[in-house]
Amino acid sequence: MPIPTSITSDFDRDGYVALPGFLPEGELTELDARVTQFIADVVPAMPREHVFYENKEDPTSLKQLQHLYRYDSYFANIFERGGFRDLAESLLGAPVVLKNLQYFNKPPRVGRPTPAHQDGFYFMIEPCEALTMWLALDHVDDENGCVRYVLGSHRRGMRDHGRTQVLGFSQGIVDHGQPDDLANERAISARPGDLLVHHALTIHRAEGNRSASRSRRALGIICYAVHAKEDATRAASYQRRLQAELAAAGRI
Numbered sequence: 001m002p003i004p005t006s007i008t009s010d011f012d013r014d015g016y017v018a019l020p021g022f023l024p025e026g027e028l029t030e031l032d033a034r035v036t037q038f039i040a041d042v043v044p045a046m047p048r049e050h051v052f053y054e055n056k057e058d059p060t061s062l063k064q065l066q067h068l069y070r071y072d073s074y075f076a077n078i079f080e081r082g083g084f085r086d087l088a089e090s091l092l093g094a095p096v097v098l099k100n101l102q103y104f105n106k107p108p109r110v111g112r113p114t115p116a117h118q119d120g121f122y123f124m125i126e127p128c129e130a131l132t133m134w135l136a137l138d139h140v141d142d143e144n145g146c147v148r149y150v151l152g153s154h155r156r157g158m159r160d161h162g163r164t165q166v167l168g169f170s171q172g173i174v175d176h177g178q179p180d181d182l183a184n185e186r187a188i189s190a191r192p193g194d195l196l197v198h199h200a201l202t203i204h205r206a207e208g209n210r211s212a213s214r215s216r217r218a219l220g221i222i223c224y225a226v227h228a229k230e231d232a233t234r235a236a237s238y239q240r241r242l243q244a245e246l247a248a249a250g251r252i
């Protein structure tokens with residue numbers, strides 16, 4: 001599928017692009033039903049390091065799932081079928097490999113903020129050529145915690161990150177909130193089926209969900225350019241340490 005050059009040039013300039021109505025209505029309805037079914041049928045048997053709750057005693061506080069495509073081929077197929085691969089390859093200008101398919105929610109009232117971060121810090125790849133596609137499943141706005149990007153931040157290199165206490169976002173930018181970060185931040189509202197795409201160096205964050213009744217669900221699809229080499233030993237060792245720490249603290 002050819003991708004209009006205005007989309008690639010906006011992505012190159014801003015570090016993100018918003019594509020309203022990316023997923024057609026019928027596919028969105030099916031996806032929503034599949035997600036609901038997955039949560040009911042598959043999640044109870046998933047390993048705890050792939051399932052995060054705001055409060056693990058409360059199933060309604062589910063906040064994040066990792067690697068859905070490993071558990072259900074429907075989710076692997078949407079990457080190939082839904083135009084996501086073509087889009088990612090056009091934006092990165094290279095063939096890509098699918099690395100993760102995540103579910104994010106910020107449950108009403110309890111969904112906590114997402115710390116400011118750059119995904120590439122987590123990815124441990126060289127060169128840092130990767131992107132995340134964030135597909136809204138709900139109406140998302142300021143009240144329930146929309147994604148906020150720092151315009152053009154993908155052109156200013158990797159910032160220092162440090163440990164946070166936010167489950168699912170263990171690293172955040174230590175000095176975020178500089179005048180440049182604040183002046184260039186853009187809050188992106190979205191409707192179900194809208195797609196946001198950001199570069200792995202783009203700074204982004206989200207507020208918590210302040211609404212009393214509206215969830216804030218999304219899928220996150222992560223791709224690396226095939227030539228981006230992962231420091232797999234370092235990444236696996238970080239994951240092992242993090243999971244041991246979270247398990248010891250009773251968080252997962």
Ligand SMILES: O=C(O)CCC(=O)C(=O)O
Pocket residue numbers: 104114119132134147204205206218220
């Ligand atoms: O859903 C969020 O709050 C943030 C998601 C995110 O950081 C990402 O997809 O890279």
